Amino acid sequence: KILDCGHPCKSLCYEDCDTECRFHGSIQLPCGHSVTGRCSSQLVCSQPCGQLLACGHKCAARCGQPCTVECQVLVVPTSLGDANENHCSHVQKVPCHLANDSDSERTSYKCTEKCNTSLPCGHKCTGTCFKCTEYDIHSSCQLACQRRLLCGHPCQGICGELCPPCKEKSDYRCPHMKSGLRCGEPPRACKEKCTWKCAHLRCSKKCGSACNRVACELPC
Numbered sequence: 001k002i003l004d005c006g007h008p009c010k011s012l013c014y015e016d017c018d019t020e021c022r023f024h025g026s027i028q029l030p031c032g033h034s035v036t037g038r039c040s041s042q043l044v045c046s047q048p049c050g051q052l053l054a055c056g057h058k059c060a061a062r063c064g065q066p067c068t069v070e071c072q073v074l075v076v077p078t079s080l081g082d083a084n085e086n087h088c089s090h091v092q093k094v095p096c097h098l099a100n101d102s103d104s105e106r107t108s109y110k111c112t113e114k115c116n117t118s119l120p121c122g123h124k125c126t127g128t129c130f131k132c133t134e135y136d137i138h139s140s141c142q143l144a145c146q147r148r149l150l151c152g153h154p155c156q157g158i159c160g161e162l163c164p165p166c167k168e169k170s171d172y173r174c175p176h177m178k179s180g181l182r183c184g185e186p187p188r189a190c191k192e193k194c195t196w197k198c199a200h201l202r203c204s205k206k207c208g209s210a211c212n213r214v215a216c217e218l219p220c
Contacts, residue, residue, distance in 0.1 A: 005039050031063050055096050071096035090129060115139075121159050151183040174207050 001009045007023040020040035028034050033047045044064035051059045051067055059067045074093040077100075090113040110130035117125045117132065119141055125132060127139030140160030147155045153168040165184025173181070176192045189208030196203045196211050199220075203213040 007039055029064075033063060057096060069097075075099050110134075123159060149183070153183060176207060 001017055003009055003018065003021050005021045005023075007021050009017045010022045011018055021038075023039040024037065026034050026036055027039055027043055029043060029045050031045050031047075033045045035043050035045060037043045045062065047063045049059040049061050049063045049065070049067060053059055053068060053071055055071050055073075057071050057073045060072065061068050073096045075096050076093055077098075090111050092111050111128075111133075113129045115125040115127045115129050115132040115138065117138060119125055119138060121141050123141050123143045125138045126142060132138050141158070143159050145155040145157045145159040145161075145163060147159075147163065149155055149163060149166050151166050151168070151170065153166050155163045156167065157164045166182065168183050170181050170183045170185075174190050174192075175195050176190050181187065187208075190206065192207045194203035194205055194207045194209075194211055194213075196213055198216050200218045201213050201216045203211040205212055
């Protein structure tokens with residue numbers, strides 16, 4: 001026998017017919033989509049809805065769920081007016097369901113575009129537009145610094161932060177050291193004899209101390 005759902009009864013001929021269909025497989029739902037499951041189960045369609053809302057955009061819900069009430073597609077308001085309370089240069093986009101609301105209701109939606117104002121360092125501000133304009137202060141620059149330090153090496157820190165000590169190898173060292181220290185490290189006082197000398201005068205102090213040799217004025 002054929003059950004009300006359209007599938008054949010799985011019981012034997014002398015047995016009472018099934019009250020619930022035992023068919024398991026591809027089931028076509030009233031929406032037109034197909035799902036795999038048991039016919040007697042409460043099957044819910046998980047396909048995208050695809051129905052057009054009153055605004056003309058597609059419903060963002062799943063087919064088996066209630067349709068979207070407030071469309072979230074970002075659009076340019078039909079009448080800009082003074083909707084942009086931050087007075088930025090961007091064309092403010094708002095969720096579709098707010099596009100036709102009054103200005104006072106629409107201004108609660110902030111401009112989320114990048115600020116892109118030129119900072120004193122020369123880089124562009126990467127902060128959010130409404131935060132920069134609302135508080136009248138820009139986010140600190142997060143790009144690589146690359147400023148020249150006193151030692152001559154480029155800074156490896158973040159542009160919006162204080163420059164950290166240089167980690168490059170120093171070009172300055174005494175003759176007794178095999179390799180220079182890092183630029184940002186405090187110098188080590190060399191205990192060897194100073195090598196600063198000429199044919200007439202020489203320094204008598206340790207290499208790490210201030211030399212006591214005066215400028216020689218004799219012919220070379």
